[in-house]
Amino acid sequence: MGRESTQKPNYEILAFITTNKERALGGKPLMLLAKDAEDAKSLTVDIAKAMKADVVQMKSGDYLVLRV
Amino acid sequence: MKDGIISTDQIVLITTAIIVGTLARVLTIKEDYRQYPSYPNGYLIHVITGFVAAALGAVAIPALMTKNFVAVTFLTLAIQQFRDVRKTERDSLKDLENTEAAYRGDAYIDGIAKTFEARNYFALIVSFSTGLTIQLINSNLPWINVVGGVLAGFIVFYVLKRFSKGKTVGDIADIKEGRVEIRGSELFVDDIYVSNQLGTENARKLFQNEGIAIVIYPREEHFRITLDNYGQRQAMLFEATRSIGVKRYHFTRKDYEAGRVVITLVPIVRDINKLIETVKETPLLESAKKSHTVMKTYLAGRE
Numbered sequence A: 001m002g003r004e005s006t007q008k009p010n011y012e013i014l015a016f017i018t019t020n021k022e023r024a025l026g027g028k029p030l031m032l033l034a035k036d037a038e039d040a041k042s043l044t045v046d047i048a049k050a051m052k053a054d055v056v057q058m059k060s061g062d063y064l065v066l067r068v
Numbered sequence B: 001m002k003d004g005i006i007s008t009d010q011i012v013l014i015t016t017a018i019i020v021g022t023l024a025r026v027l028t029i030k031e032d033y034r035q036y037p038s039y040p041n042g043y044l045i046h047v048i049t050g051f052v053a054a055a056l057g058a059v060a061i062p063a064l065m066t067k068n069f070v071a072v073t074f075l076t077l078a079i080q081q082f083r084d085v086r087k088t089e090r091d092s093l094k095d096l097e098n099t100e101a102a103y104r105g106d107a108y109i110d111g112i113a114k115t116f117e118a119r120n121y122f123a124l125i126v127s128f129s130t131g132l133t134i135q136l137i138n139s140n141l142p143w144i145n146v147v148g149g150v151l152a153g154f155i156v157f158y159v160l161k162r163f164s165k166g167k168t169v170g171d172i173a174d175i176k177e178g179r180v181e182i183r184g185s186e187l188f189v190d191d192i193y194v195s196n197q198l199g200t201e202n203a204r205k206l207f208q209n210e211g212i213a214i215v216i217y218p219r220e221e222h223f224r225i226t227l228d229n230y231g232q233r234q235a236m237l238f239e240a241t242r243s244i245g246v247k248r249y250h251f252t253r254k255d256y257e258a259g260r261v262v263i264t265l266v267p268i269v270r271d272i273n274k275l276i277e278t279v280k281e282t283p284l285l286e287s288a289k290k291s292h293t294v295m296k297t298y299l300a301g302r303e
Helices: A002-006 A037-051 B008-031 B040-058 B060-065 B069-095 B106-137 B142-164 B201-210 B223-227 B230-244 B272-281
Strands: A012-018 A030-033 A054-057 A063-067 B173-178 B180-183 B186-189 B192-195 B212-218 B248-254 B261-266
Touching (some): A012 A037, A037 A054, A037 A063, B008 B040, B008 B060, B008 B106, B008 B142, B040 B060, B040 B106, B060 B069, B060 B106, B106 B142, B106 B230, B173 B261, B173 B272, B180 B201, B192 B248, B201 B248, B212 B272, B230 B248, B230 B261
Antiparallel strands (some): A012 A063, A054 A063, B173 B212, B186 B192
16 A cells, blocks of 8 residues: 555554454454354444444455444 | 825726726636535635735736835735635635545645635736736726726736646546446456455445446556546545545545556446546646656756
């Protein structure tokens, strides 16, 4: 991204939802461990709706809730 | 005629020059296709500052004719006033940044503010030229003076307008509709990766059904320098979101290999032609524009 990444819009990661407890290591954003893929999807949508945020589904299947 | 009282000739000169100068400002407000400022108070503010600018230009000739050379220094006041217009406009637009769907961006705001400042100079120069022409003609028939002054004023106005008219994106690039494609949670337009923020089913469905996209192709390789400019892309995105509205999501992305630029969004009004036309009409920002000819390098050195 180069210089663009330093400019607006600023992204803020609000939550990280995973089904793999090996990846739930903690950090600044809220980190949730879901039971299964369906549970992860449902948690993600609920948080995104409440926070008016966007969702990124990573290749691993984990979800990232972020706000621009 | 009593000493110290302004003569009828001078009243005619000043009045004509003020009217023509103010008219020049009024015409430049209405000319803009984006109709900015499109609110009555905005019009009033700019017409009044245009009137003040025209008044300053109009009284310069009578001041000189009465050998009141010191009085001409009030033109410095005009410069200060116009700078304040630029500053006010910039502050006002920056305050509005958080209320828009997309940011205008600092480069675009700077360009708009400069244009507002420059258009006050229009009023000043046009009224000054009108006054000067009336003084030079100096006929016994007042209407000949007025007609001559008005004509000269409008010629100067036309020349200034031509001079200050910038180019638009449509002058340097071709714009075509892009094909929106969703692969997993990733969004592609004409096989150019745009974003992976479509993580939910709803988002994918919404973009697949309602999303539209355009791809901007630079006509020459060196036009990429202008189109790749972050401020320029932000300005295009802003104009796009402003003209057709945004229901959800708006993205801009550049393709490094071919220099294509993508703008895609889920609009309120699904009108691709309007989107293409709007982006074509987006002005090329002065801060982003580069003169290709002066950047030519001479391997053997200049003579």
